[in-house]
Amino acid sequence: MSFNVLIVDDSNSMRSVIKKIVSLSGFKMDQCLEAGNGKEALDVLEKSWVDVIISDINMPEMNGLELLAALKRDDLLREIPVIVVSTESREDRMQEAYGLGAKGFIKKPFLPEEIRKVLHGVIGVNDDGEYGNDEKDDGDFDF
Amino acid sequence: MMESMETMRKMMEISIFEVFEKMFFIFLEHAGDADNHFDSEAVITFRGAVSGEVRLLVSDGMAGAMVMNMLGIDDTGITEKHIEDCAKEAVNMICGNFLGKLHTDDQAFDLSIPLYRRPASSVAADGDSTVYIHYLSGDGAMSTALQVSAA
Secondary structure (H helix, E strand, C coil): CCEEEEEECCCHHHHHHHHHHHHHCCCCEEEEEEECCHHHHHHHHHHCCCCEEEECCCCCCCCHHHHHHHHHCCCCHHHCCEEEEECCCCHHHHHHHHHCCCCEEEECCCCHHHHHHHHHHHHCECCCCCECCCCCCCCCCCC | CCCCHHHHHHHHHHHHHHHHHHHCCCCCEECCCCCCCCCEEEEEEEECCEEEEEEEEECHHHHHHHHHHHHCCCHHHCCHHHHHHHHHHHHHHHHHHHHHHCCCCCCCCEECCCEEECCCCCCCCCCCCEEEEEEEECCEEEEEEEEEEEC
16 A cells, blocks of 8 residues: 655755655655645645645745644544654644644654654554555665 | 854854755855955844844855755756755745754744845954854855844
């Protein structure tokens, strides 16, 4: 089974880094869609279904918290798990994100292993792409 | 203001090392002065229990190393957009990481969208509310300026 991922970040470089980490992490990715802010993300979601969203917070036009709030208002889109990747690591900001429906939070700067661990945990797959959280990896990457 | 400027300098240094080592695989060494040439800068402002701005000034050599290491591309593929993107992301991460270390009863900070400028502005001497921290690596020079004021 493979998954569609939407990466939302105003930094093209950061989107590339996250995409590379996800694809090298053993996560079975079908399509990787990208958006530069929350508004663009909602446009993407009008046309395509994704299985997980990885989103920054601090973005122009519509930030990550506003995106979470918009998703929460939509009966269908609220089912998509969102992982927040942000420099804003204070506890109240994290709680705000969780309160708006985020399923995971990764602090920037991050190690590749952190993204993989949270992503697999949120989706509920092991390293073979199978459902069930019985991870059996040694934590190493095969770059 | 919660911490002294000296404490904030130390917190900032930890944040800079963490960002440069984790995201850019660059190991910095302190440089005593700012007699280095900076080609561009990224600036971010923050508001909360304390307010202020963080400026990251980089030489093109340092910026090139950041791009190559973060994106895994060689020096022939580096564009101005790559440099802008990496500089903005770096200052965003340094600022967010630094603010996370402040003891402000978990009050959230509002961060601006980072701005990028070429050429970089000039480096001044430390003041009552501003500290500069200068670094070198084998690739070039960088400096950060932290300016804070009571909210």
